[in-house]
Amino acid sequence: xxxxxLYNHLTQYRKTIYPFHMPGHKLNRMFNIKNIIDIDVTxxxxxxxxxxxxxxxxxxxxxxSYTFGARKTFFLVNGSTSGIIxxxxxxxxxxxxxLISRNSHKSVYNGVIxxxxxxxxxxxxxxxxxxxxxxxxxxQVEEKLLKYPDIKLVVITSPTYExxxxxxxxxxDIVHKYNKILMIDEAxxxxxxxxxxxxxxxxxxxxxxxxxxxxxxxxxxxxxxMLHINSSNIDCNEIxxxxxxxxxxxxxxxxxxxxxxxxxxxxxxxxxxxxxYAMNLxxxxxxxxxxxxxxxxxxxEVIGTNxxxxxxxSKIVIDCSKANITGIELDKILRNxxxxxxxxxxxxxxxxxTSVCDSKKGFKRLQEAIIKIDSxxxxxxxxxxKYDIIDKxxxxxxxxxxxxxxxxxxxxxxxxGKISGEFIIPFPPGIPLIIPGEKISEENINLxxxxxxxxxxxxxxxxxxxxxxxxxREV
Numbered sequence: 001x002x003x004x005x006l007y008n009h010l011t012q013y014r015k016t017i018y019p020f021h022m023p024g025h026k027l028n029r030m031f032n033i034k035n036i037i038d039i040d041v042t043x044x045x046x047x048x049x050x051x052x053x054x055x056x057x058x059x060x061x062x063x064x065s066y067t068f069g070a071r072k073t074f075f076l077v078n079g080s081t082s083g084i085i086x087x088x089x090x091x092x093x094x095x096x097x098x099l100i101s102r103n104s105h106k107s108v109y110n111g112v113i114x115x116x117x118x119x120x121x122x123x124x125x126x127x128x129x130x131x132x133x134x135x136x137x138x139x140q141v142e143e144k145l146l147k148y149p150d151i152k153l154v155v156i157t158s159p160t161y162e163x164x165x166x167x168x169x170x171x172x173d174i175v176h177k178y179n180k181i182l183m184i185d186e187a188x189x190x191x192x193x194x195x196x197x198x199x200x201x202x203x204x205x206x207x208x209x210x211x212x213x214x215x216x217x218x219x220x221x222x223x224x225x226m227l228h229i230n231s232s233n234i235d236c237n238e239i240x241x242x243x244x245x246x247x248x249x250x251x252x253x254x255x256x257x258x259x260x261x262x263x264x265x266x267x268x269x270x271x272x273x274x275x276x277y278a279m280n281l282x283x284x285x286x287x288x289x290x291x292x293x294x295x296x297x298x299x300x301e302v303i304g305t306n307x308x309x310x311x312x313x314s315k316i317v318i319d320c321s322k323a324n325i326t327g328i329e330l331d332k333i334l335r336n337x338x339x340x341x342x343x344x345x346x347x348x349x350x351x352x353x354t355s356v357c358d359s360k361k362g363f364k365r366l367q368e369a370i371i372k373i374d375s376x377x378x379x380x381x382x383x384x385x386k387y388d389i390i391d392k393x394x395x396x397x398x399x400x401x402x403x404x405x406x407x408x409x410x411x412x413x414x415x416x417g418k419i420s421g422e423f424i425i426p427f428p429p430g431i432p433l434i435i436p437g438e439k440i441s442e443e444n445i446n447l448x449x450x451x452x453x454x455x456x457x458x459x460x461x462x463x464x465x466x467x468x469x470x471x472x473r474e475v
Contacts, residue, residue: 020352070228083227134306135166163312172206402437423460
């Protein structure tokens with residue numbers, strides 16, 4: 001009998017790997033919680049209730065709202081996903097139009113499908129030299145609001161997975177000029193407010209609703225997140241009602257305690273911790289910026305290009321597009337030879353996620369490994385692959401309609417020009433390459449074939465082998 005368990009497997013992982021990936025606590029490198037099984041309780045007298053907080057949970061949320069700069073804060077125990085879907089459901093009604101950035105996380109599309117909304121897309125600019133997604137053009141937002149005056153909600157992802165921030169202040173001014181509501185998926189920006197080296201938060205720039213994945217970049221348990229309200233125009237009772245639908249009816253007190261513990265750490269030690277973190281991060285980035293010859297650290301040079309107004313320096317993004325190595329290969333070398341696991345690897349780049357819980361020794365280990373690997377590489381000019389779908393209009397049916405239409409299964413190569421009945425989502429980062437109701441292009445299929453060869457995980461397809469796709473049956 002195999003005695004291996006998930007617990008044993010993960011314990012061994014922690015012993016052998018340094019995690020430059022989420023969660024932000026970096027495998028228990030910054031926690032005040034001990035014996036967490038002792039606090040695994042339920043909603044009984046004295047423990048309060050997340051769905052109708054009157055006592056200690058309400059107090060914890062109020063403290064968090066002050067720390068993170070919100071009018072009101074809701075704890076999320078089903079991740080940012082539950083906050084995104086709940087907020088969309090609270091603001092929009094069936095058949096409403098919603099303006100969303102096409103590089104939104106799959107949870108935004110789930111919110112669109114669940115509420116039978118009509119999505120209007122904003123297309124981020126793409127850096128064609130390295131294939132990386134940039135920011136949203138504020139003028140494009142105004143053009144869409146003028147063309148579709150009945151848009152109910154605007155949803156934008158900022159920062160992107162790579163840490164690129166759009167000009168949220170200008171976008172907020174435009175959205176409010178037309179009396180609309182702006183929601184920002186700031187899942188990767190929960191740490192911004194704690195040091196001046198990071199961009200201004202979306203709330204500081206005027207967003208009305210902001211969702212942050214606290215666990216991604218701060219010391220909190222995976223799946224714990226926060227929904228922040230930054231406007232008196234938002235019906236908080238409606239938000240609370242929708243959260244009670246899309247979150248578990250048995251919310252984890254361990255996760256809620258994790259959020260409150262994180263807030264307490266930041267309130268009492270945050271300034272000191274972040275000053276030390278910022279210094280270690282800057283030293284690491286300077287080493288990579290000055291010593292790499294073939295690989296390249298994405299840095300300040302992208303600010304002001306492709307509608308990127310700022311960058312999150314905590315994301316160490318290494319561009320492989322001019323070297324004889326892919327991000328996938330670089331990832332494997334780091335893991336196998338240096339016992340370092342990064343957050344994301346793609347054809348063109350890798351992302352090493354850092355947080356306030358990373359050690360100076362950890363930063364040195366990362367920089368020395370990448371510099372050593374770089375010294376063995378050669379220059380190579382190669383095509384930079386990109387998400388073709390996100391900079392072109394391919395929508396044929398609304399996602400909800402396509403999701404429920406009759407489908408047939410065809411080989412991938414025979415699907416070109418057909419209408420997809422499924423999602424195709426490279427993971428991470430969870431941005432759909434194809435959405436139900438979009439026309440499948442030859443470029444899509446070529447890119448999927450490359451992803452398959454590189455063993456990049458693709459989610460959403462019924463066929464786990466990724467040989468076939470369900471398309472809308474022609475009538």
